[in-house]
Amino acid sequence: MSTEILMPALSPTMTEGNLSKWLIKKGDTVKAGDLIAEIETDKATMEVEAVDEGVVLDLLFKEGEANIPVNKAIAIIGDPNEKVEVKKEAPVEKVIEEKKIEKNIETKIENKKDDIIDTPSPKIEEDRNLSSEEITMRQALRDTMAEEMRKDNKVFILGEEVAEYQGAYKVTQGLLEEFGKERVLDTPISEHGFTGLAVGAAFKGLRPILEFMTFNFSMQAIDQIINSAAKTLYMSGGQINCPIVFRGPNGAAAQVAAQHSQDFSSWYSQVPGLKVIAPSTPYNAKGLLRSAISDPNPVIFLENEILYGLKGPVNNDINFSIPIGKANIEKEGKDLTIVTYSIMLQKSKEAALRLKEEYNLDAEIIDLQTLRPLDTETILNSVKKTNRLITVEESWPFGSVGSEIANIVQRDAFDYLDSPVIKVNSADVPMPYALSLEKLYLPQVDDIINAAKKVSYIK
Amino acid sequence: MKKLQKVDYIKMYSFMLKIRRFEERAAQLYGMGKIGGFCHLYIGQEAVVVGILMTIDKNDSVVTTYRDHGHMIARGLDPKRIMAELTGREDGYSAGKGGSMHMFSKENNFYGGHGIVGAQVPIGTGIAFTHKYNGEKNICRTYIGDGAMNNGQVFEAFNLAALWKLPVLYIIENNKYGMGTSVDRAAAGLDLYKRGEAFGIPGEKVDGMNVFSVIEAADKAGKYVREGNGPYIIEVQTYRYRGHSMSDPAKYRTKEELDNYKQTDPIETVKAEILKKKIATNDEIEKINKDILEEIKNAAEFATNSPFPKDSELYTDVYL
Numbered sequence: 001m002s003t004e005i006l007m008p009a010l011s012p013t014m015t016e017g018n019l020s021k022w023l024i025k026k027g028d029t030v031k032a033g034d035l036i037a038e039i040e041t042d043k044a045t046m047e048v049e050a051v052d053e054g055v056v057l058d059l060l061f062k063e064g065e066a067n068i069p070v071n072k073a074i075a076i077i078g079d080p081n082e083k084v085e086v087k088k089e090a091p092v093e094k095v096i097e098e099k100k101i102e103k104n105i106e107t108k109i110e111n112k113k114d115d116i117i118d119t120p121s122p123k124i125e126e127d128r129n130l131s132s133e134e135i136t137m138r139q140a141l142r143d144t145m146a147e148e149m150r151k152d153n154k155v156f157i158l159g160e161e162v163a164e165y166q167g168a169y170k171v172t173q174g175l176l177e178e179f180g181k182e183r184v185l186d187t188p189i190s191e192h193g194f195t196g197l198a199v200g201a202a203f204k205g206l207r208p209i210l211e212f213m214t215f216n217f218s219m220q221a222i223d224q225i226i227n228s229a230a231k232t233l234y235m236s237g238g239q240i241n242c243p244i245v246f247r248g249p250n251g252a253a254a255q256v257a258a259q260h261s262q263d264f265s266s267w268y269s270q271v272p273g274l275k276v277i278a279p280s281t282p283y284n285a286k287g288l289l290r291s292a293i294s295d296p297n298p299v300i301f302l303e304n305e306i307l308y309g310l311k312g313p314v315n316n317d318i319n320f321s322i323p324i325g326k327a328n329i330e331k332e333g334k335d336l337t338i339v340t341y342s343i344m345l346q347k348s349k350e351a352a353l354r355l356k357e358e359y360n361l362d363a364e365i366i367d368l369q370t371l372r373p374l375d376t377e378t379i380l381n382s383v384k385k386t387n388r389l390i391t392v393e394e395s396w397p398f399g400s401v402g403s404e405i406a407n408i409v410q411r412d413a414f415d416y417l418d419s420p421v422i423k424v425n426s427a428d429v430p431m432p433y434a435l436s437l438e439k440l441y442l443p444q445v446d447d448i449i450n451a452a453k454k455v456s457y458i459k
Numbered sequence: 460m461k462k463l464q465k466v467d468y469i470k471m472y473s474f475m476l477k478i479r480r481f482e483e484r485a486a487q488l489y490g491m492g493k494i495g496g497f498c499h500l501y502i503g504q505e506a507v508v509v510g511i512l513m514t515i516d517k518n519d520s521v522v523t524t525y526r527d528h529g530h531m532i533a534r535g536l537d538p539k540r541i542m543a544e545l546t547g548r549e550d551g552y553s554a555g556k557g558g559s560m561h562m563f564s565k566e567n568n569f570y571g572g573h574g575i576v577g578a579q580v581p582i583g584t585g586i587a588f589t590h591k592y593n594g595e596k597n598i599c600r601t602y603i604g605d606g607a608m609n610n611g612q613v614f615e616a617f618n619l620a621a622l623w624k625l626p627v628l629y630i631i632e633n634n635k636y637g638m639g640t641s642v643d644r645a646a647a648g649l650d651l652y653k654r655g656e657a658f659g660i661p662g663e664k665v666d667g668m669n670v671f672s673v674i675e676a677a678d679k680a681g682k683y684v685r686e687g688n689g690p691y692i693i694e695v696q697t698y699r700y701r702g703h704s705m706s707d708p709a710k711y712r713t714k715e716e717l718d719n720y721k722q723t724d725p726i727e728t729v730k731a732e733i734l735k736k737k738i739a740t741n742d743e744i745e746k747i748n749k750d751i752l753e754e755i756k757n758a759a760e761f762a763t764n765s766p767f768p769k770d771s772e773l774y775t776d777v778y779l
Contacts, residue, residue: 156592182592185623187619188615188618188619188622190615190618190619192581192611192612192615193581193584193612193614193615193616193618193619194581194615194619195581196578196580196581196582196584196585196612196615196616197581197582197584197585197588197616197619198585199581199582199585200522200570200581200582200583200584200585200586200587200588200589201585201586201588201589201592202585203570203582203585203586204520204570204585204586204589204590205589206588206589206592223575223578224578224581224582224612227574227575227578228573228575228578228582232561232563232571233776233777233778233779234556234776234777235553235556235557235561235563235571235572236552236553236556236557236561236562236563236565236571236776237551237552237553237554237555237556237557237563237776238554238775238776238779239553239563239564239565240563240565240570240571241779272777273777273778275778296779297778297779
């Protein structure tokens with residue numbers, strides 16, 4: 001009786017892993033609890049233990065093999081005295097079961113990742129300095145921080161696990177090694193305290209980059225962000241500014257439930273004194289983060305965990321930046337306008353493809369990039385052209401960024417509208433844990449298509 | 460302990476008296492409707508900030524609570540412009556946009572004036588972090604009210620300051636009441652100076668009605684912090700003669716309690732010492748009194764004649 005050892009899912013967002021090292025070899029006897037391999041995930045390299053006992057009959061992947069899907073068999077253990085038959089074809093029953101698992105995984109990935117379309121926008125393709133190599137958003141963010149830290153000694157980074165652990169999401173990988181512990185500081189789990197400390201340091205002239213492990217934890221520190229960072233320039237009659245970047249993943253990850261999946265974009269966008277940025281690609285992440293670090297004001301920089309692995313070309317000029325307050329017309333179109341940001345850009349692009357194919361609707365997509373200050377001009381110009389607008393975002397519906405856009409558009413372009421503005425948001429409930437409910441909660445491509453049909457009066 | 464010169468005695472007396480006369484005038488202007496909102500007076504606590512002031516370097520930084528008028532005067536800032544901020548005029552230190560609780564002077568390393576109880580503690584710790592990061596020998600004095608000593612972020616800041624050995628001197632101004640709640644009704648354990656013990660931060664308690672005791676403690680603590688040993692806590696036992704703010708009748712305490720503290724009035728104590736040591740004569744002191752009264756009167760005059768901020772100022776200073 002042989003047992004397959006499967007590639008394990010070692011993080012909520014992991015869909016595949018790299019086999020960095022085998023700790024066993026063919027013929028070894030393993031007991032439950034023995035270490036068998038080192039697997040590199042999207043976040044870290046981790047050791048995997050055996051659950052079953054037996055002799056290693058076969059290793060199905062070589063060391064160094066990459067992108068092995070979760071739940072794929074990587075080794076076989078069993079009783080060597082039995083006649084060993086490494087089956088090329090699994091028994092029928094097994095196949096069905098595996099299919100189920102794969103389907104489950106697929107749903108999970110589909111839910112999160114397959115709407116991510118990484119075709120560069122026309123603007124990006126025009127960029128002459130575009131890299132031929134594609135890098136992940138994670139690396140784009142990392143590189144930009146490193147470049148800015150090389151330029152200016154006053155820039156430093158602090159947060160939980162940013163140094164020795166190399167970042168909870170590996171965004172700060174290698175920074176400790178290059179810049180040392182004076183400029184890359186692990187903090188205790190103490191958001192209120194270290195946020196206030198960073199704000200004080202910024203008042204005194206340093207330029208902190210503060211990583212929240214996720215923006216959910218920024219709630220612990222929101223008093224310092226709003227009452228201290230955002231307001232002191234005003235309260236001091238222009239004397240004391242606060243050049244700080246608060247960055248980290250915002251919004252839903254995968255099945256981490258209500259307290260760890262929340263979109264704070266409209267919360268922070270409400271506050272005068274803050275600037276709020278939400279990148280959607282490695283390209284704009286790089287340009288926008290550089291602008292954020294250089295800005296003399298407090299900037300909320302909302303990343304997205306699902307997007308950290310998204311690959312795309314970037315502009316590698318160490319002075320390349322994208323101005324804060326400028327939206328990007330991701331795709332031109334004439335029939336309706338989709339205004340979106342962050343991860344919903346990717347879903348909107350998928351929706352736009354299907355709208356063209358299935359309904360012959362040519363959607364214009366605006367990626368806001370900055371939420372505050374909002375680029376109302378680009379939105380209004382687009383609405384004046386297409387006469388129809390939907391907004392797509394991951395936040396809750398009440399008082400969302402889309403709500404403000406709807407207000408601006410009805411005020412300044414009322415006569416251009418051929419239909420009411422429709423907002424696509426997450427469900428107005430706390431984020432559920434169950435995979436099925438999580439999918440229902442989040443805006444999906446079908447929701448965007450339905451909204452587009454509605455503003456176009458298509459049944 | 461720092462050796463005090465004759466001129467130091469005069470300086471202490473003058474600053475303490477200036478603070479008191481300023482606050483009395485502020486109370487008057489408040490009563491006349493010239494000052495609005497919240498207004499927290501420092502009367503009775505003058506020896507705390509003046510004592511600390513005698514031991515510091517001009518490049519040291521300071522951050523304090525909303526009871527900040529006296530702190531600004533002690534920092535050598537212009538009473539005219541402080542009062543003009545209280546009246547919400549364009550010549551105020553925050554151009555009329557901050558008010559009594561939110562005053563700053565970057566050029567004098569005075570970082571506020573903070574309206575949220577406890578918020579200034581991590582901020583002061585961050586300013587101290589900057590001194591260390593820049594390799595400067597300066598320290599940040601961070602004032603804390605007794606009320607804030609039950610606020611979580613204070614302990615987060617203590618932990619960080621001790622962990623990273625930051626040059627921060629925490630000064631707890633224990634005036635016995637957090638708004639209307641006495642310390643013994645708010646704090647489990649009345650030795651607030653011991654609240655850094657778990658983090659390895661030394662602390663001591665000082666009589667804040669006596670400026671000489673404050674100087675002695677501040678001198679010792681300041682040296683400890685400046686030498687790179689990390690943070691230090693001084694709990695200064697003081698008392699505010701007035702209510703929490705202008706709208707507080709202070710009915711939660713007895714008249715006897717107040718009168719008892721007035722027996723040890725910090726300004727009278729210094730004055731007695733000056734006369735005893737024959738540093739100045741009664742006439743010379745009278746001259747100082749008169750000059751200060753005049754200076755504060757002029758400040759009030761200035762603050763009520765300075766123009767209101769222009770309407771266009773509403774939208775400035777939101778972003779740099």
